[in-house]
Amino acid sequence: MSEKIVYMDYASSSRVDPRVVEAMLPYLRELYGNPSSQHSVGSKMKGALEEARAKVAALINAEKPSEVVLTSGATEGTNVALRGVALRNRDRGNHIIASKIEHISVLNTLKYLAKNGFEVTYLPVDRYGTVDVEALKSTITDKTTLVTVGYANNEVGTIQPIREMAEIAHSKKAYLHTDAVPAVGKIPVDVVKDGIDLMTISSWDMYGPYGIGGIYVKRGTRVEPLILGGGQEGGLRSGTENVAGAVGMGKAAELAMAEMAGDAERLSKIRDRIVERVLKEVPYSFLNGHPTRRLPHNANIRFSFVEGESLVLSLDMEGIMLSSGSACSSKTLEPSHVLIAMGIPHVEAQGSLLISLGRFNVPEDADRIADVLPRIIKGLRQMSPIAPEEVR
Amino acid sequence: MSEKIVYMDYASSSRVDPRVVEAMLPYLRELYGNPSSQHSVGSKMKGALEEARAKVAALINAEKPSEVVLTSGATEGTNVALRGVALRNRDRGNHIIASKIEHISVLNTLKYLAKNGFEVTYLPVDRYGTVDVEALKSTITDKTTLVTVGYANNEVGTIQPIREMAEIAHSKKAYLHTDAVPAVGKIPVDVVKDGIDLMTISSWDMYGPYGIGGIYVKRGTRVEPLILGGGQEGGLRSGTENVAGAVGMGKAAELAMAEMAGDAERLSKIRDRIVERVLKEVPYSFLNGHPTRRLPHNANIRFSFVEGESLVLSLDMEGIMLSSGSACSSKTLEPSHVLIAMGIPHVEAQGSLLISLGRFNVPEDADRIADVLPRIIKGLRQMSPIAPEEVR
Secondary structure, three states, X not given: OOXXXXXXXXXXXXXXXXXXXXXXXXXXXXXXXXXXXXXXHHHHHHHHHHHHHHHHHHHOOOOOHHHEEEEOOHHHHHHXXXXXXXXXXXXXXXXXXXXXXOOHHHHHHHHHHHHOOOEEEEEOEOOOOOEXXXXXXXXXXXXXXXXXXXXXXXXXXXXXXXXXXXXXXXHOOOEEEEEOOOOEOOEOOOOOOOOOOEEEEEOHHHOOOOOOEEEEEOOOXXXXXXOOOOXXXXXXXXOXXXXXXXXXXXXXXXXXXXXXXXXXXXXXXXXXXXXXXXXXHOOOEEEEOOOOOEOOOEEEEEEOOOOHHHHHHHHHHOOEEOEEOOOOOOOOOOOOHHHHHOOOOHHHHOOEEEEEOOOOOOOHHHHHHHHHHHHHHHHHHHOOOOOOHHHO | OOOOOEEOEOOOOOOOOHHHHHHHHHHHHOOOOOOOOXXXXXXXXXXXXXXXXXXXXXXXXXXXHHHEEEEOOHHHHHHHHHHHXXXXXXXXXXXXXXXXXXXXXXXXXXXXXXXXXXXXXXXXXXXXXXXXHHHHHHHOXXXXXXXXXXXXXXXXXXXXXXXXXXXXXXXXXXXXXXXXXXXXXXXXXXXXXXXOOEEEEEOHHHOOOOOOEEEXXXXXXXXXXXXXXXXXXXXXXXXXXXXXXXXXXXHHHHHHHHHHHHHHHHHHHHHHXXXXXXXXXXXXXXXXXXXXXXXXXXXXEEEOOOOHHHHHHHHHHOOEEOEEOOOOOOOOOOOOHHHHHOOXXXXXXXXXXXXXOXXXXXXXXXXXXXXXXXXXXXXXXXXXXXXXXXXO
């Protein structure tokens, strides 16, 4: 395989932006010190940490930098937000509402809470993956303390009506949490305008380093910490701060603010070309997710009579890296719970390909995949016992 | 201040070893991919992750690399170990035993457990900070599921009789957890020989990167996860893996294995020269902690009639960076709970200086601090209302 690798799996893992790495290097190579220390070496680190926090706060339009709590990543952020709000507000109620298509970190945290005395209602979605707002209205009660719906789905790309759901949540004095990992840095997210109380943010999903992330926690929100110790991050997240990581995440946020619009325009053109060519050139292929209200860098295409894993391996042999189904639970080989919730039959759901583009894709990448897919799909269908004669 | 900064606060924060940074750079600059992905870019990352894990396992002599669970750092590791064992083994008992001189992450996690139906017994220590093994024997019961004692104290450096305590714990079928953050990579720690069931490990404390750490969990130990999601790290710690961080921690472990003995010899000489000169040249100065059974890079010196914070600030002005009292809760300005537990009166405890050396200290550093301390202490005592005439 002499050709350059084409990576279209940014929902699973992203390259760190080289400018982010450059910003981090002094904090890996020369600078050190504990931001909590009393001496001057420590206070310099404190300054760097707070500058980074302010950049993340600016990206999401938080009113105060202190509303951004740095964690070790999005999964921890979601765990803190959901458990922290549920447990801290148990005196007000034990009911939580989520959608059926949440990320596995949300779903597994809710499963834990359900085992520990909480009641969880899962909202259905329509065939495009849009959460049913009417169902939220009819299931929310005075006992509901938390509504959690992802800002945009990380598999099918559908963007949710968060502002509307926040209003409904607030009408019953419930908090609105949103896992905004696939959205922050890719499309404008404004916590004030959208009425968000808590929001999970990732660093690597916006080309920052791994091992760091955050939660936006609106001032005054009642939430308890998950990780206890020295009381860092305003008491909400203990542990010696990862200053190099924070600086990297801050730089990533700064770059996202400046380049988000341009990236979105560029990537949506590549994405649109892939979708257009594939849907035209491959029979029985369909776009999963909302046709227009979707993330600019995401396409999720379903191929009848094909098995997703074989498709991923065939593309791998062509030097093209992608995921089938859910990017984050692809270990299980179960069909995506998101596609199932959208009403797609099991066997069809399994033949889906998640194309998630990123800042380092180039226009030529579109044709690289569009050129090989018809042949690969045809080959796989020839081996399928269920494929009709005309597509073999 | 034109002189080079002398950093003696390695218990608060450490420089990352340049060789560690070099090892990490390819994983920051070129390599990316999710270790759980099915494609070949992902599996390369999986390989790097497992290689790093094996290096950490080798350093502590774990039987299997999979017994090392990577976390975001030591604080998270301790939270998982303590809460995970307590909750998972509640059917066997609700009693936990700790020492009074544990790290704040241990103490605050135990406080949380005590609020949630667990009973915690705190073992006393003697005047050298050695945990009372007889007290463990007399307080352990069939309801005890966990004994947690730090391998070596991060403030006073005293090394604990862990093996003996593990035997006592096991005689009642309780697990032995040890926070070994100040010890791993500095002195030989062998989980098999010492009979350790769970152990907290830090990366930055052994010159690795921040934002990563781990727990050793002996195979077969009943423990439940704290952070839920995609089921990474054998289900014990969800979240996209920080491969660059893991590679750095692995490299740090490899370097520690090779250089631990040499570092210890070199640093203990610097430390001994500081202690010898200071105790001789400064009246009313005393070594806190055990005179011989202590970490090679640690000295904790108490000066009567002096206030620790002023001492830290005075040394800072001389370009010497140190901590007073506890390195990790120095924000609070409370006298160290470790020194109090050792029977040192409040006012005396507050005049303590924590000298924690690291790989990048040089022999000349000893005289840098020993040369200035007598004058600084004298100056501070002149302003003290309680200092006797002869030391002013």
